[in-house]
Every structure is written in C-alpha cells, then in structure tokens.
Amino acid sequence: MSDAQPFSAPYIHAPTSVTRTMSLVMIALVPATLFGLYQYGWPAIFLFIITLTTAVVAEGISLRIAGKPIRPFLFDGSALLTGWLLALTLPPWAPWWIAVVGALLAIIVGKQIFGGLGQNLFNPAMVARVALLISFPLEMTLFTSPLPLGSASAPGMIEGLLITLGLGTTPDAITSATILGHFQTELGRGVSVDQIATTTDSIWQLSWGSISGSMGETSALLLLAGGLFLLWQRIITWHIPLAMLSTLFLSAALFHWLDPTHYISPLTHLLSGAAILGAFFIATDLVTSPVSIRGQIVFGIGCGLLTFIIRTWASYPEGVAFAVMLMNSLTPLLDHYLKPRVYGRDRKGVPIQYGEQEENR
Amino acid sequence: MGLTFGFKLFPVRGGVHPEDRKQLSASAAIEALPMPSLLHIPLQQHIGAPAEPLVQRGDTVKKGQILARNQGMISAPVHAPTSGRVMGIGGFPAHHASGLSVRTITLKPDGLEEWHESITPEADPFALSPDEIAQRVAAAGIVGMGGATFPSAVKLNLRKRYTLKALVINGAECEPYLTCDDRLMREHSEQVRDGVRLMAQALGVETILFAIEKNKPEAIAAMSEAAAALPHFKVIALPTRYPMGSEKHLVQALTGKETPARGLTADIGIVVHNVATAKAVHDALFLGQPLISRVMTISGGAIKEPRNLLVPLGTPVADLIRACQGFTEEPVRIVSGGPMMGQPLPSTRVPVIKGSNGLLALSAAEVSEKSEMPCIRCASCVSACPCGLVPLEMAATIRNGSLDNSVHLGLLDCIACGSCSFVCPANIPLVQYFNFAKGELASRQRMQHKQGETKRLAEARTARMEEMKRAKKEALLKRKREMEEKKRAEKAQQEQEAQQSKQTETVSTGSAVA
Numbered sequence A: 001m002s003d004a005q006p007f008s009a010p011y012i013h014a015p016t017s018v019t020r021t022m023s024l025v026m027i028a029l030v031p032a033t034l035f036g037l038y039q040y041g042w043p044a045i046f047l048f049i050i051t052l053t054t055a056v057v058a059e060g061i062s063l064r065i066a067g068k069p070i071r072p073f074l075f076d077g078s079a080l081l082t083g084w085l086l087a088l089t090l091p092p093w094a095p096w097w098i099a100v101v102g103a104l105l106a107i108i109v110g111k112q113i114f115g116g117l118g119q120n121l122f123n124p125a126m127v128a129r130v131a132l133l134i135s136f137p138l139e140m141t142l143f144t145s146p147l148p149l150g151s152a153s154a155p156g157m158i159e160g161l162l163i164t165l166g167l168g169t170t171p172d173a174i175t176s177a178t179i180l181g182h183f184q185t186e187l188g189r190g191v192s193v194d195q196i197a198t199t200t201d202s203i204w205q206l207s208w209g210s211i212s213g214s215m216g217e218t219s220a221l222l223l224l225a226g227g228l229f230l231l232w233q234r235i236i237t238w239h240i241p242l243a244m245l246s247t248l249f250l251s252a253a254l255f256h257w258l259d260p261t262h263y264i265s266p267l268t269h270l271l272s273g274a275a276i277l278g279a280f281f282i283a284t285d286l287v288t289s290p291v292s293i294r295g296q297i298v299f300g301i302g303c304g305l306l307t308f309i310i311r312t313w314a315s316y317p318e319g320v321a322f323a324v325m326l327m328n329s330l331t332p333l334l335d336h337y338l339k340p341r342v343y344g345r346d347r348k349g350v351p352i353q354y355g356e357q358e359e360n361r
Numbered sequence B: 001m002g003l004t005f006g007f008k009l010f011p012v013r014g015g016v017h018p019e020d021r022k023q024l025s026a027s028a029a030i031e032a033l034p035m036p037s038l039l040h041i042p043l044q045q046h047i048g049a050p051a052e053p054l055v056q057r058g059d060t061v062k063k064g065q066i067l068a069r070n071q072g073m074i075s076a077p078v079h080a081p082t083s084g085r086v087m088g089i090g091g092f093p094a095h096h097a098s099g100l101s102v103r104t105i106t107l108k109p110d111g112l113e114e115w116h117e118s119i120t121p122e123a124d125p126f127a128l129s130p131d132e133i134a135q136r137v138a139a140a141g142i143v144g145m146g147g148a149t150f151p152s153a154v155k156l157n158l159r160k161r162y163t164l165k166a167l168v169i170n171g172a173e174c175e176p177y178l179t180c181d182d183r184l185m186r187e188h189s190e191q192v193r194d195g196v197r198l199m200a201q202a203l204g205v206e207t208i209l210f211a212i213e214k215n216k217p218e219a220i221a222a223m224s225e226a227a228a229a230l231p232h233f234k235v236i237a238l239p240t241r242y243p244m245g246s247e248k249h250l251v252q253a254l255t256g257k258e259t260p261a262r263g264l265t266a267d268i269g270i271v272v273h274n275v276a277t278a279k280a281v282h283d284a285l286f287l288g289q290p291l292i293s294r295v296m297t298i299s300g301g302a303i304k305e306p307r308n309l310l311v312p313l314g315t316p317v318a319d320l321i322r323a324c325q326g327f328t329e330e331p332v333r334i335v336s337g338g339p340m341m342g343q344p345l346p347s348t349r350v351p352v353i354k355g356s357n358g359l360l361a362l363s364a365a366e367v368s369e370k371s372e373m374p375c376i377r378c379a380s381c382v383s384a385c386p387c388g389l390v391p392l393e394m395a396a397t398i399r400n401g402s403l404d405n406s407v408h409l410g411l412l413d414c415i416a417c418g419s420c421s422f423v424c425p426a427n428i429p430l431v432q433y434f435n436f437a438k439g440e441l442a443s444r445q446r447m448q449h450k451q452g453e454t455k456r457l458a459e460a461r462t463a464r465m466e467e468m469k470r471a472k473k474e475a476l477l478k479r480k481r482e483m484e485e486k487k488r489a490e491k492a493q494q495e496q497e498a499q500q501s502k503q504t505e506t507v508s509t510g511s512a513v514a
Helices: A018-066 A070-074 A078-088 A096-109 A124-135 A157-164 A179-188 A193-199 A203-208 A220-232 A239-258 A266-271 A275-282 A293-313 A320-328 A331-337 B130-139 B152-160 B180-187 B189-203 B217-226 B247-255 B275-287 B317-323 B380-384 B391-399 B403-408 B419-423 B430-513
Strands: B030-032 B039-042 B066-069 B084-093 B101-109 B166-171 B207-213 B233-238 B270-274 B293-299 B307-312 B333-336 B358-362
Touching: A018 A070, A018 A078, A018 A096, A018 A157, A018 A220, A018 A275, A078 A096, A078 A124, A078 A275, A096 A124, A124 A320, A179 A193, A203 A220, A203 A266, A220 A275, A239 A266, A239 A275, A239 A293, A266 A275, A275 A293, A275 A320, A293 A320, A293 A331, B030 B180, B039 B084, B066 B101, B130 B152, B130 B189, B130 B275, B152 B189, B152 B270, B152 B275, B166 B189, B166 B247, B166 B275, B180 B189, B180 B217, B180 B275, B180 B293, B189 B207, B189 B217, B189 B233, B189 B270, B189 B275, B207 B217, B207 B247, B217 B233, B233 B247, B247 B270, B270 B275, B275 B293, B293 B317, B307 B317, B317 B358, B380 B391, B380 B419, B391 B403, B391 B430, B403 B430, B419 B430
Parallel strands: B030 B307, B166 B207, B166 B270, B207 B233, B293 B358
Antiparallel strands: B039 B101, B084 B101, B293 B307, B333 B358
C-alpha cells in the first residue's frame, strides 16, 4: 500500500499538459515560419533566433526574481511560443535591438508583471508588437520584398548578420510597403481601389505569401493549414477564428459593395496583414480569450470588427494587434456575463420547471 | 422488444473519452469468491440511518438471517452473508477514504452455508402488488448498487408522489475498468430482465428503457435477446462517453429533458435503477434471498489476474487481492469504484459493502501524477463539464476562500464526475477543490445548525429558569400570604378567644362579684 495522500478522484488523466499544448501550437506555426525564413533569408533567421533566445532568457531571469521554480516553467514552452509569435510579426530585416526590446516587453511587461503563466490580461506578443509599433514606427514599417535563400540578390550569411546587427545597408530598391500600407497611402492620395489593385500583388500571391510583409504573416495558406491543425488537435475551437474572419469579411464586403472605389475588397482583407495569423494563433490565445462559447463568439466578432475599423479609418494600416488587445481587455467582462447555462437551470440560474409536472407534486 | 434501432438519443453537453481499460477483466466470467475466514459487516452500508443490531456476541446465525434492522424512513437492514457465529459488534475501519471506524458485526463463517428457514422462493412474484414488491425489496436490504447506495425501496415508492412514465435501467457502466455490470448482463440477462420487470411493476410504469454503452456489444446482444418478447422493454445502445452513466445525463440523453436543479429525475417522470440492483431484486423476489453478496470487478495495472468476483458482503478487501494472485507491482493507489469517481481506500483491511462495484489497484504508469501548473484558461474543463459549469473559475474562487461565491457559480450543481480534472493540461485537481468546498460548506452548515440549536436550547433554559424562579417566588409569596393569613386568622382567633375568655372572665368575675 502506498503512502499517497488521500486525494479526490479522478486517478487517471488524459495525456494533456501545458507543454503539449504549447508545443502543438508551435508545430502548427512551423510551415508558415519556415516559409518566412526561407523567403526573407539570413537576416530573418538571425532575427528569429534573437527574439526566441531573448524571450527564454527574460523568462528565466523573471522566474528567478519571482522565486518560482525555473525548470517546469521554463520548459512549459510558453515563453518560447510568445517569442515565436512576436518574431513572426516583426519586419524580417529589422535590427537586432527591435527583437530584444520586443521580447523583453513581451515577457516582462506583457506576462511576468501580471504574475506569469496564465495571469496576463493581454496577449504578450501583441503587447510587444503594439509597443514597438508606437515607439519605433520607422523600423517597424520597413518591409522587404521576398529575396529567397539562394536567390541571386539574397544576402549571404555574413551579410545577413550585418543587416540584423544594423551594420549592413539595406538597398532601397528591395524595401517596400505591405499591401495594406500601400493601399492606405494610395487611398490617401485619392487613388481609387481599382487603380491601386493593378499595381499590387495578385490574390494568389497574397494566399501563398510571396509578398513583402512581416516575417511569418504573409502566407495565408500555410497559416490556415496550421490553424486547421490546431482545430483538429482540439487546442482551439472554431468559434473565435470563424467569428473573427467572417465579421472581417462581411464588414469589408458591405463597404466594398457600397463604395468599391474607396474600400478594399473583402478577400484582400482576409489574405493580407495578420488576419489569418491573428484569427488562429493570436485571438485564440488561451490565456487571454474568453472561456465560454458565447463569450468566444462575441470576442471573435469584436476582433473582426475592430480590425476592419482600424484598418479602414485609423492611421495604422494594420489593425489586428490593436483589435485583439482591445478585446482582451473585455475578456473578464465577457466571462462574467456570458457563462454557459448550468444543467437543470435556465439562463438566469433558476431551476427549470415543467408545467405539467407542477400539479403532480 | 429487445434492441431498439434508431431510438432517438438527445445530445448531452461535455464529457470525456478516457481509455476504458475494460479489456483487462471483460473476458473473465463471474466466479464466486471462496468464503473468507472472517466477515466484517458494517451496519451502515447505505445512505441514511445505520441499521440497529438484532444479534449479540456469541449468537449463531444462519445464511440470510437478519442481523440488523433498518431504523427510520431512509435505511436498510443487514443480513448474514453466510451461516456462522457472531464474534462481536464494535468499531471497525469503514469502507471510506477516511478509514474512520463504524459499527460493524464480525461474523465467523462455519462453512456450512445453511440458509435461514425464512428464505423461501416465491412462486409468482409478478402476482404481487406494487406495495408488496417494494416492501420485500426493503426487507431484503437492497440499495442502489451502482455506488450511490440509496435504499431502493424508497425509490420504488416514488410512484406515490410523482406521475411516472418510464423506468430507465442504467447499464452504461461508463467508468473505465469496471466490468461487473457487463458480466451480469451477459451471464444473467434473464434474471436481470425479470428484476427490471418487477421494478417496473412496483413503479406502475410500462415503458422500460434499458441503456447500455456501445462498448459492451455482448451485453447489448444478451439483453436484447432476453427482452425480445417484451413489447415495452427497449434495449438502447448509448454512445461511449463518460459520464453517460450519470443518472441525470442518461435521462437527458434518452428523453431530451434536463432534470430540474436540486430535483429528482422523477420530476420528469423517470426513475433510474442500476443493473446490479435489478439482479438483487430478482434474487429477493424469486428466491427470497436478501442482499448478502455482490459482483465486483477487481482490476488495475497492478493486479496480477483481474477478475469479476461474486463477493460476500463484509469480505476484507485484502482477500479479493489475494484471490487475484496479488500485485504485479506496488500499486500507487487502491481505489474503491472506478478511477473517475472512486474513493481511495486507506487500507486493505476494510470490508466490501453493498455499493462496492470495483476494487482497483492502479500502477504508477496508470496514475501518472504530474505536478500542478497554473491555469492557462484553455477552457478544456468548460467544454468537458456535463453540467455547464466553469470549473476553472469555481476552483479559483475556492482557492481565494470565497466559498459562497463558488456556490453562486454552481458548486452545488457539480456532480463531481471528474471530467474537468481529467482533461486539465495544468493538472489542477479541480474536483479536490470542489469536494473540499462542499465539505467545508456542509460542516459550516452543521456548525451553524449546532449554534442555532445551542442558542435555542440556552434560551429555552433561561426561560425555564426564569419560569422556575418566578414560580418559586410566587410560591413563596403565596406561602407568605398564607402564613400571614393564617397568622391573621390565628390572631383573630386568639383575640376572639381572648375576648370570649374576657367575657367569661367578666361573667365569672361578675358572678363572682354577684
């Protein structure tokens, strides 16, 4: 007989763990990440490594200061995932200090200050991205056209390292705006959507991702594949992604239908920027999204609507990060008001009554 | 009617799919355990008041003889599992996680297995009236044998207070490992069927819904065949999902109706009984035998030879383990019941009781205790909860010490099925939190009740004392008044006498003068 303490059942457990959850999310990110690293070459690879390393080191130091056990928390994969998500949203040729500052912001300000794993109100990667975007608008909007590894004009390893260290020179010719940025600038100049569209990438390019943009945001198809993998593995449910993407699509479609010269087509909205990454990997962040189905649907609708509003009328061409963060702040409220209905009770919590049985009592 | 195809099942929220591990013991036919050398028969093997002993130390008893009678409305008598001598009545560790001692009759079997003369088969139990059936079920000491141990006769009498539509037999056996009901259905399908029919007769309902999870195809086939000729006896194959065997969820799956919170399934016209209970009802009415033994599954990764055994009540758990050739390795947990809702046993000395459906010795590999992590709000528990609760929030409130808030969040609607703890990736022992809170609230309530009672009694005493004081005072006053009156009377008398004597004196003096 063992000397185990008496403890409530169950005595068996599903093969789940925090590490497994985090690892599956990272596995889902692998295709889009590999594509991004290949497409933007050595500088992107260095930036990716720096972001992830800084995130993990910052996590370790924070845990030590907080006096928490380091091993279980460092190996739960959450810091690595935060760093990873942040890296995917950075301009691929950004200098090293953007990655370092971003990772420190994400882990320390975004997560550990709130109390560490599971306690943060906002998605840490989005906290960092928004802070960086506001603080360093120039570096954060300097995007590169795809120069795949091995292609003629792609920087080699040393050259790439210099670019990341901020010592290399980025040829002006290969820097370009993202599609959403391009639309915003041109629309601001009074050009109509149709005219701009003739100069931008095709829908196919947007889907596959061979365009300029953040390191891992460009390939809508590969991100979608990752998202479907998460759905299949039941790490996330369909409610947030579907609510967010359909709201974005429908609101964009409505305005595009009303005035096609001033409003971008809904498909462009869906396939550009962080829409797909955001819908499957960021808005669905377990810690910062509501727990009830109804809460998740409202949350997703809010994310989609705010993304459209910010993209269309605010001064930033990309709205996903802002939208998700704004909705994150509503999560406690949504959780409070949109609870599931308890078995045997109505929505107000009153026990169900069946009229016919009443008189039999 | 037998197996009913296309019976419309209704969706039930939540649930999990644990590995069922039933293959360990599913192919082992029920075998009778040899009579142990000593039986410890607790007087409390059911929900309600403990039974009151009718025998004394040194008494010789026969098999099936009543040892202790039920007392109160909700209670059940206890019978002798075999013939032998009563060695004593006293405290013995209970079949409970606490291992606290309960009043127990210790019986030394004499090996003769002599039935008591009162045990006589009934010629035609179907000729009995509902009241007679319920009365015999009560006298046989039958309680809910799925583990709830609620006296069955009380449930059979629900017809008096509710309009009932159907009897549901819970053959889901959704707990992993357990195969005792499966074996009963396979090997004793006709007896189970007849027990069920008698219960339906007692309840005054025609429709019988016999629900079995699909992972027991042999049991479904056996019951369907047994019930083939009965038009209102429907055998229904349920999807395999834990906790399908939760009474209220089973009824929801079959009828689409939820049992009102804090209510009974009888509120929606349904009474649910267990397979083993049906078999016990059969034995009680057809054979006249009270509940003195039951079928148990002894299984788990640490058990050498998992078996299904027919066990006399009161058998020490250690005897069961011995009958299965002992352990292959030191078990991490010894559990009574299934792994999802069972109880840890403090020792193998404790006896088998009416509600014991399984004994599991779980190996380290099966239990895989991992360290607890913070909640990552993944909502797995929310989607697993069959009761529509938000377990993560309830646990957080309990952790913060606000038990009343956890009640507002639905703590008392929790059926402790363990689905939430089972899926939690952070290994948070959610059910432990809930059980703690429920226990704490119950003890607070008891304390409050006690305080109330104390206050009431103290006030009553003060009032009584006051009354006594007042009465005393009054008595005193009365006496005083009486005394005074007496005195006054005496005085008056004296005066009168004095006057009289004066008069006489005067007269005499006068006469003397004269």
